[in-house]
Every structure is written in structure tokens, then in C-alpha cells.
Amino acid sequence: MFKKVVITTTLAGTLLFAPSVSEAALGDRTLYNGMSNSDVTELQNVLDDKGYFDYHRATGYFGTVTEDGVRDFQRSAGISVDGVVGPQTVSALTGSKSSSSKSSSYSSNSGTVRYGDRGQTVKNLQSQLKSKGYYSYSVDGVFGSITKQAVRNFQSANGLSVDGVAGPNTFGALSGAASASKSSSSVKSASTSNSSLVSIAKQYIGVPYVWAGTTPSGFDCSGFLQYVYNKAGESIPRTVASIWNATDSVSSPSVGDLVFFETYKAGPSHAGIYIGNGQFIHSSSSYGVTISDMDNSYWAPRYLGAKRV
Structure with a gap:
């Protein structure tokens, strides 16, 4: 019985004094590329206040845009440039002047x-x-x-x-x-046949991702795009980079336009077809052909822009 009382008291003390995630503040832990939490949101807001966050809103995901901002700030502050937010960077962030006075x-x-x-x-x-x-x-x-x-x-x-x-x-x-x-x-106007393009693309939802795949038995990212556009009567190149270079930029996507992302390397490395309502269809290495939200914590910070065939 005594042991139970001790354990219960200890547990209660742990729950009472352990800080919740929501209480965490910038500087409580080291932040780096790939993390996703409220501390990253706070970091992005601080970087944005100082003019070092090149995105329209905080996402809470530490991706390439956030790392670029951290590196820019570190370089400007004259500290070690590694893209990692440790004590030295936090100290400089919380103690340095805002970009407006720089x-x-x-x-x-x-x-x-x-x-x-x-x-x-x-x-x-x-x-x-x-x-x-x-x-x-x-x-x-x-x-x-x-x-x-x-x-x-x-x-x-x-x-x-x-x-x-x-x-x-x-x-x-x-x-x-x-x-x-x-x-x-x-810039060409959005094609009236874009609804049929999206309809064709949706026929292949669930098809698995296959590296270098170009058929309904398995698609990679650009293989899926090329197949769907070919079915719709349009010819596009085979790789994401070449598709990017062969298409026309638009300020915001319309249904049937291509949306591009920077993932595993610098520059456009993934793309999908915009289907409206902030969503796009693509062949994901994790889920195969699927529909994703443009503003989710993974894709939003990696978005590069929209293009039209």
C-alpha cells in the first residue's frame, strides 16, 4: 500500500510540474529542418518580424524556406551559419534589432x-x-x-x-x-477541357507509386502527369524540371494547371495537377496517386509556383 501511495504521489507531481507542449517557448529545444511543432511557428513569426521568413504565413513546419531564413539571419548576425536554431541563434534572434532598423x-x-x-x-x-x-x-x-x-x-x-x-x-x-x-x-488562358483532364486524373486514384513508372500499373510523379496529359491530348516532357521549363508561369493556379514543389533537391522536384478548392492530384511516393491539400504542413512551405501547359 505504501508503494502505491508513493507511486501515485510521484506521478501526480510529474503531471503537475511537467511543462506542456503549449507552454514551450522558443529556445527550449534545438530546432532544425524536418521538425513540426509550435516552437517552429514561433520561430517563423520571429523571423518574419525581422524580415527573414519568405512565406506568406507561419506553418509550423521547418522546411527549406524556414532553413533559408535561419541561414540568412545567421549570416547577417555574424554567427555560425548552419540553418539550425540553437542557443546562439535564439540569443541573436531575441536580442537583435528588427530588420526595419537594419x-x-x-x-x-x-x-x-x-x-x-x-x-x-x-x-x-x-x-x-x-x-x-x-x-x-x-x-x-x-x-x-x-x-x-x-x-x-x-x-x-x-x-x-x-x-x-x-x-x-x-x-x-x-x-x-x-x-x-x-x-x-x-499566357494561355485555362483550357475549357481542364475539367476532363481532372476527370482523367481521378480515374487513377490509388494506383501505386513506382519509381520511373509511366503506366496505370504504377506511376512516378512526372510519369503520372505525362500519362494524364497525353490521354487529354496534350504532350508534355517526361521530367518535372523539363515540364517546369516548358510551361508558362501563372500567378495563381486554375483547375488543370500544374503546381510545383521543391522537395528532395533545390528547384522543382515534384508536381501535380490543381483540381480546385486548394487541392491537387499527384503521384505521391508515400500514397501513390492521391489528392492533397496545398496548405498542409508538408506541401505549403515547399510550394514553388503554378504553370500552364
């Missing part, structure tokens, strides 16, 4: 901006990209991974060197004649 070395007359830069020139760049349909996020003056990809998309569509760096040639094309840039009218 002096920028990139003034509005700077000739070239690239990944990691911030300031008025980046804002000008984002505004121009947004007006031409290549950038759909806030104009925040932070040159992160989304801005870099938007620059690459614009460069690819306008016959420029595709390096993601906005120099004189890129700015010249952005502000030049209409023929040098892609006007919104030059």
Missing part, C-alpha cells in the same frame, strides 16, 4: 541583387515581377528562395541567362518593351 547595403540604385539581399531594390524587383505574373507574395524586400525562383522563371521565359540573379539585363527586360517581357495576355 541598414541595407543595397540601395535603390544598386545594379544587381541576388539571393540573401534585402532592401528597396529587392522591393522594386518583386513589384515588377508581380505586375508581370511571376511573383504572387508580399513585396517585402527580402530576396529569398521564392523571389529567386520568380526571377529564374522570368529569365527563362524571356531568353535570358537563367541564374536567379537580377542584374542589368533582367531589370532591363522587366522594364523594357512589352515584346521583351511576358504580358499577362501572352
Whole structure:
């Protein structure tokens, strides 16, 4: 009986004094790529306040966008750049000045901006990209991974060197004649046959994922897309990267458009077909052909953009 009382008292004490997850605060544990919890949400909010989170909302998932922001902050703060949020980074985050008071070395007359830069020139760049349909996020003056990809998309569509760096040639094309840039009218309108495209795609829900698979016995990501588009009478390339390069950017997806994600490597490495209501159909390595939400904690931070065949 005495043992039971001791155990019960000890357990009660543990429950009484153990901090709940909701009570955890930034700095209670080390954060790194792949984690998903409320501490990551707090981290993203802090990074966003300081201008280092290149996404429109906190997701709670520590992916490439968050890691890029952490690395940018670490580099700016002059501390070890490893993308991991440990005590040193937390201390710098909670004690450093906000980005609004940070002096920028990139003034509005700077000739070239690239990944990691911030300031008025980046804002000008984002505004121009947004007006031409290549950038759909806030104009925040932070040159992160989304801005870099938007620059690459614009460069690819306008016959420029595709390096993601906005120099004189890129700015010249952005502000030049209409023929040098892609006007919104030059992007093909969504096809009236897109509903049939989605219907074809849905026929294969449940087909297993097979590496290099291109048939209904098993699809990989791009194999599924190529098969469905071929069935709908459209020819597209075989790999995600080549599909990305062969299609037209749109600011937001319509039914039947392709949506691209950055997963296991830099750049577009996964894609699906947008079916409306914030969902897309794709061949997932975990579930085979399935429908997923664009805003879930895995896909939202990895979204690169939409394109139209």
C-alpha cells in the first residue's frame, strides 16, 4: 500500500510540474529542418518580424524556406551559419534589432541583387515581377528562395541567362518593351477541357507509386502527369524540371494547371495537377496517386509556383 501511495504521489507531481507542449517557448529545444511543432511557428513569426521568413504565413513546419531564413539571419548576425536554431541563434534572434532598423547595403540604385539581399531594390524587383505574373507574395524586400525562383522563371521565359540573379539585363527586360517581357495576355488562358483532364486524373486514384513508372500499373510523379496529359491530348516532357521549363508561369493556379514543389533537391522536384478548392492530384511516393491539400504542413512551405501547359 505504501508503494502505491508513493507511486501515485510521484506521478501526480510529474503531471503537475511537467511543462506542456503549449507552454514551450522558443529556445527550449534545438530546432532544425524536418521538425513540426509550435516552437517552429514561433520561430517563423520571429523571423518574419525581422524580415527573414519568405512565406506568406507561419506553418509550423521547418522546411527549406524556414532553413533559408535561419541561414540568412545567421549570416547577417555574424554567427555560425548552419540553418539550425540553437542557443546562439535564439540569443541573436531575441536580442537583435528588427530588420526595419537594419541598414541595407543595397540601395535603390544598386545594379544587381541576388539571393540573401534585402532592401528597396529587392522591393522594386518583386513589384515588377508581380505586375508581370511571376511573383504572387508580399513585396517585402527580402530576396529569398521564392523571389529567386520568380526571377529564374522570368529569365527563362524571356531568353535570358537563367541564374536567379537580377542584374542589368533582367531589370532591363522587366522594364523594357512589352515584346521583351511576358504580358499577362501572352499566357494561355485555362483550357475549357481542364475539367476532363481532372476527370482523367481521378480515374487513377490509388494506383501505386513506382519509381520511373509511366503506366496505370504504377506511376512516378512526372510519369503520372505525362500519362494524364497525353490521354487529354496534350504532350508534355517526361521530367518535372523539363515540364517546369516548358510551361508558362501563372500567378495563381486554375483547375488543370500544374503546381510545383521543391522537395528532395533545390528547384522543382515534384508536381501535380490543381483540381480546385486548394487541392491537387499527384503521384505521391508515400500514397501513390492521391489528392492533397496545398496548405498542409508538408506541401505549403515547399510550394514553388503554378504553370500552364
